[in-house]
Amino acid sequence: MTVASGNIIEKFDSIDNPIERAAKIKDEANKYFKDEKYDLAIELYTAAIDLDSLQPTYYGNRSIANLRKELFGSALQDANEAIKLDPAYVKAYFRRASANMALGKYRLALKDYESVKKFRPNDADAQKKFEECSKIVKRIAFEKAIACDFDEKKLIDSIKPDEFAVETSYDGPRLDGEISLEFMKDLIAHFKAEKKLPIRYAYKMILAAYNFFKDQDSLIHITVPDKQKFTICGDIHGQFYDLINLFELNGLPSESNPYLFNGDFVDRGSFSVETIFTLLGFKLLYPKNFFMSRGNHESDSLNKMYGFEGEVKAKYNAKMSEVFTELFNQLPLVHVINKKILCCHGGLSADENVTLEQLRKLHRTRQPPEDGPMCGLLWSDPQDENGISVSKRGAGIQWGPDITKKFLEANDLLYIVRSHEVKPEGYERHHDGQVYTIFSAPNYCDQIGNKGAFINITGDNLYPPKITSFEAVPHPRIRPMQYGSSLFNFLS
Incomplete structure (x- = not known):
């Protein structure tokens, strides 16, 4: 923990109830996240989790902060924990899907988008993400099906620059x-x-x-x-x-x-x-x-x-x-x-x-x-x-x-x-x-x-x-x- 996060946490030491103290620290973390200070936000979300480990939103918020830092493994872990605590926490499915997409795990991402669709059948954004992810999965499956190790065709071999006019x-x-x-x-x-x-x-x-x-x-x-x-x-x-x-x-x-x-x-x-x-x-x-x-x-x-x-x-x-x-x-x-x-x-x-x-x-x-x-x-x-x-x-x-x-x-x-x-x-x-x-x-x-x-x-x-x-x-x-x-x- 840095000096900055330690000083912020100390402000709430007078609150005896750990659950209330965790909520205050989470609110501070949200402010730093909004200001795009993700390292500090992650430290504060972690402090809130240490005080109250049963709040799925704390993990969900830390998950998106980790996504912004491209810490996809940590983002996955936090999204998993949030979903374990609240299986209907839709944002956590979105965030887990984003992390899996970044890691090239498209089929896992598709499962999460499918879950979101079930929770929000009328959500146009969820439907769009599901369809786009589905296209990627189908394209990869098609490319594997037609691939031949002994006769691999490269797209670059088909490029003829002089065919394009200036x-x-x-x-x-x-x-x-x-x-x-x-x-x-x-x-x-x-x-x-x-x-x-x-x-x-x-x-x-x-x-x-x-x-x-x-x-x-x-x-x-x-x-x-x-x-x-x-x-x-x-x-x-x-x-x-x-x-x-x-x-x-x-x-x-x-x-x-x-x-x-x-x-x-x-x-x-x-x-x-x-x-x-x-x-x-x-x-x-x-x-x-x-x-x-x-x-x-x-x-x-x-x-x-x-x-x-x-x-x-x-x-x-x-x-x-x-x-x-x-x-x-x-x-x-x-x-x-x-x-x-x-x-x-x-x-x-x-x-x-x-x-x-x-x-x-x-x-x-x-x-x-x-x-x-x-x-x-x-x-x-x-x-x-x-x-x-x-x-x-x-x-x-x-x-x-x-x-x-x-x-x-x-x-x-x-x-x-x-x-x-x-x-x-x-x-x-x-x-x-x-x-x-x-x-x-x-x-x-x-x-x-x-x-x-x-x-x-x-x-x-x-x-x-x-x-x-x-x-x-x-x-x-x-x-x-x-x-x-x-x-x-x-x-x-």
């Missing part, structure tokens, strides 16, 4: 040959002016990136020469204008100014299309000096929830959103710098003895599995306590300093750089400096108030890393999650 009125950058620095500068200016890249050029970039990534291993070794600066960035989450500000602060990517972006390029922010094409463009321009790791948000289920699929459909079409799913499946999972720094989006897995060679050979061209090394690389988080714990996210693990030490020693590494978590200053140092979290989306979702950050190292000075924090910059008046599916409205 509008005669188009006055932006043109991609009729190889990508150039001039094209990238013009593309950034074009995007900043809120203009769209024609679909012909968009598909050209996707296809070129796909063909590059598909020939790579799941683990990429990066060599940084002595004295050369190298930059590691964390989550961007569709915050295009903050990405461009980062480049203004640290310099545009180049052969002498290389970058690694550590996953979660898209979702949440409503400029994910502009963000991903900017990153792919620099990857194609500087394939040996610009690197991209897959994050947990480069996945089909989260793209459906958090807006990327909807944004691609709105700005282009549904087919392109499916092609992006195939592209994301090809992204590398982990990078190792100068054989000493391991960079991945999430972290370690329950397999304490996994080696770098095993990570290099990981089968990655799929949606994230529910466990194992690939799941850990995309989903896991560090914890202060030794050992391994169940993740609050519902995927991956939480791992302690002893696990970090063992892994680093076994693989002759100095430290781990990972992302995946919002931090007030944009970064956090864990496990006595053997793990760093770096997060590069300042004022996440226009509401958290955090700074972003990036790491600089040089080839001859790997430790300690130099970390720079930066503030958010203004962007056009388009709210985060503008393109998120109504199916995943956590306020329902």
